[in-house]
């Protein structure tokens with residue numbers, strides 16, 4: 267019995283920005299970016315490609331695969347930290363775009379781990395409200411939250427959205443279990459300010475701008491350790507070995523993080539889906555985009571055990587197991 271994925275979808279902005287394009291913006295090189303991150307190019311949104319539009323398009327593609335319409339959807343959860351407005355939520359805009367009139371909708375912000383947290387949220391909801399169908403979406407336009415003069419960060423991120431349709435069924439397939447974690451005490455290694463406060467009572471600190479700030483080396487170290495720990499906890503909980511995994515879809519942050527994680531876990535590299543070279547780090551959208559690609563490329567067979575894992579600002583991290 268579990269929350270089964272009935273359909274997957276994704277949407278990437280049209281415009282591609284290569285490492286050579288970035289060479290014109292900051293003091294960097296294609297060679298440096300590829301060797302340190304594995305990223306070759308990324309998509310950057312333009313007019314008419316706001317976060318909610320990408321999200322709604324990805325959701326529409328997932329609904330089409332599931333052979334459902336927006337009228338069938340009861341709940342829309344969007345994981346994002348780059349919606350075009352703080353209020354209403356991105357999920358409400360998606361609901362409007364799709365015309366999903368009976369659905370209620372809300373956002374989750376768990377940075378790059380947002381999709382995993384939203385998936386767990388959706389799974390728990392469906393375990394109580396079993397006759398419902400829901401959309402879980404990860405969508406980001408971090409290009410709007412990037413300091414394009416900061417070579418430490420602007421080379422890493424890209425825009426996009428991915429979505430899944432979930433339904434609870436009496437079946438051995440579906441979401442098996444998740445291990446999710448947060449450590450707010452490490453917030454200052456990876457963060458992004460909001461707009462300055464308008465409260466006249468509050469002292470205004472120097473406002474560095476609403477863009478990503480990061481201690482790259484520290485993030486790297488924690489990311490590998492934390493994802494490995496979450497995966498090992500999940501394997502112990504389910505009493506299985508890493509060899510039982512048929513496909514692993516990690517958050518696509520950086521090829522060096524992924525290689526280190528893969529070698530520490532001892533999982534066969536052939537079983538690890540990687541597309542970071544094409545899209546960079548799309549934050550909460552990276553797992554559902556990769557999942558949709560893997561699905562459409564026929565890399566998942568009914569009954570396969572799928573492992574997904576993530577790490578992001580907060581810090582937030584976790585791993586989930588799904589029986590396909």
Ligand code: ACO
Pocket residue numbers: 293294295298299302303378417418419421422456480481482483484485486489517519520547577578579
């Ligand atoms: N081009 C050329 N040189 C650069 C660039 C660039 N784009 N960026 C930094 N450098 C320089 C630095 O200025 C530094 O120069 P210096 O020695 O003269 O001071 C030198 O390269 C080394 O800098 P480091 O920061 O030590 O480089 P490092 O090898 O750690 O690589 C990187 C940086 C790629 C950011 C790495 O730390 C990393 O991948 N960290 C993980 C960050 C991440 O993935 N964040 C995403 C959010 S969290 C998540 O999704 C998991």
